[in-house]
Amino acid sequence: MQRVQTRNTLQIADRTHICSAILDCVFFQIRISFHDFLSAGHLIASHHTFNFSWIIYHNQITEILKVGIASMSDEVLEAHSSVTDTDMNTNVENKSVPSIRATIASTRKALVLSTNSVHELLVCPVCTSSMYPPIHQCPNGHTLCSNCKVRVQNRCPTCRHELGNIRCLALEKVAESLELPCRYNGLGCHDILPYYSNLKHEQNCRFRPYNCPYAGSECSVTGDIPTLVAHLKDDHKVDTHDGCTFNHRYVKSNPQEVENATWMLTVFNCFGRQFCLHFEAFLSGMAPVYMAFLRFLGDEDEANKFSYSLEVGGNGRKLTWQGTPRSIRDSHRKVRDSQDGLIIQRNLALYFSGGDRQELKVRVTGRIWKLQ
Structure with missing residues (x-):
C-alpha cells in the first residue's frame, strides 16, 4: 500500500x-x-x-x-x-x-x-x-x-x-x-473554438437567438421560436391560426396616400412549424406598390423545405406568386428590398378593387406546402 x-x-x-x-x-x-x-x-x-x-x-x-x-x-x-x-x-x-x-x-x-x-x-x-x-x-x-x-x-x-x-x-x-465554448452552449451549441474564431462563429451560430420578426416597429426582443411566438401574441397582439391555407382581406380608405407602412397579418401554425404573412405598402422609386410575402420562423435550411403561393385578383383578373418562404434571419426590410414576394402596383390593386376606386380592397389568398 x-x-x-x-x-x-x-x-x-x-x-x-x-x-x-x-x-x-x-x-x-x-x-x-x-x-x-x-x-x-x-x-x-x-x-x-x-x-x-x-x-x-x-x-x-x-x-x-x-x-x-x-x-x-x-x-x-x-x-x-x-x-x-x-x-x-x-x-x-x-x-x-x-x-x-x-x-x-x-x-x-x-x-x-x-x-x-x-x-x-x-x-x-x-x-x-x-x-x-x-x-x-x-x-x-x-x-x-x-x-x-x-x-x-x-x-x-x-x-x-x-x-x-x-x-x-x-x-x-x-x-x-485559448479555446472557448460558444456563448450559446446553453441553447444547444457544443462547439469549442479558438478564441479569435469564436466571434465569427457566434455571429452565424445556428443556435443563436432570433430577432423579433414583428415588422410594424423596431423591436429588440430576442429568443427561441416558442418565446417569440408567445411574445408576438401577448405583446404585439398578432393573430395566430392553425392551417396551411389563408384568405385575408386588406382595406384602405384613402389609397391615394401611400406612405411607408408595414403590417404583419397573421402567424400560421402549419406542419408543426410557424410562418408569418406580411403585407406592406411602400414607395418603389416614385411608384406606390403593395407587397405580400411569407417568412419562416426558423433557419434558412429549414425554410427551403417548404414552398408557398399567393394570389390576388378581381374583376376577372388575378395575379399569382409562388416561392420559398424567407427565414426570419433575414429582416423584413431585406426581404422587401429584394422584392421576393407578390408585388402589386397601386393602379392594378385599384383595378382589382372595382367600384369607383376610392377605396382599396385587396383579398390575398394562399397556401403552404411541404416539399418532398
Whole structure:
C-alpha cells in the first residue's frame, strides 16, 4: 500500500513539474516573439512598458494555471491513493476504470475553470464584451477594447491615466492559445473554438437567438421560436391560426396616400412549424406598390423545405406568386428590398378593387406546402 502511494505521489510530482516546464516554455516563446515584434518597430512603446505589462499578465496567468494544475494533482492523488497491490492485480477492471473516469471528469473541470479565469482577463471593463486586437492598455497595465478607447476620450476608466497608443501584446498573444465554448452552449451549441474564431462563429451560430420578426416597429426582443411566438401574441397582439391555407382581406380608405407602412397579418401554425404573412405598402422609386410575402420562423435550411403561393385578383383578373418562404434571419426590410414576394402596383390593386376606386380592397389568398 505504501509503495503504491509513493509511486502515485511521484507520478503527480512528475506531472506537476512537466506542466510547469511546459508553462515556462510557452511564456518563453511568447516573450521572445514579443521582443521580436518590438525590435521590428511594429509597436510605439518602450521596452519598460512592455516588461511592466508582461510581468502583470505573466503573474496573473501563472497563478490561474497553477490552480488548475493543483486541482488536477489533488484529484489524481485522491482517485488513486486507495489502490493497493492486491487491488491492482485482481480488481483492475472493477476499480481502476471508474477511478480513471472520475479523474478525467475532474481534470476537465479544472481546465475549464482555468480557461474561464484567463478569459476574464480578456473582458473589457467598459462594455464587458470580449476584447479582440488591437487591445489597448494604459501605462499602469489596465486594458480596454479599441471601441471603448474612443468612448472614454483616451482616459483609462480605471486609473484615469492618459491611454496613449500602447497595445497589450501580452494579452493578445495569450488569447491565441485559448479555446472557448460558444456563448450559446446553453441553447444547444457544443462547439469549442479558438478564441479569435469564436466571434465569427457566434455571429452565424445556428443556435443563436432570433430577432423579433414583428415588422410594424423596431423591436429588440430576442429568443427561441416558442418565446417569440408567445411574445408576438401577448405583446404585439398578432393573430395566430392553425392551417396551411389563408384568405385575408386588406382595406384602405384613402389609397391615394401611400406612405411607408408595414403590417404583419397573421402567424400560421402549419406542419408543426410557424410562418408569418406580411403585407406592406411602400414607395418603389416614385411608384406606390403593395407587397405580400411569407417568412419562416426558423433557419434558412429549414425554410427551403417548404414552398408557398399567393394570389390576388378581381374583376376577372388575378395575379399569382409562388416561392420559398424567407427565414426570419433575414429582416423584413431585406426581404422587401429584394422584392421576393407578390408585388402589386397601386393602379392594378385599384383595378382589382372595382367600384369607383376610392377605396382599396385587396383579398390575398394562399397556401403552404411541404416539399418532398
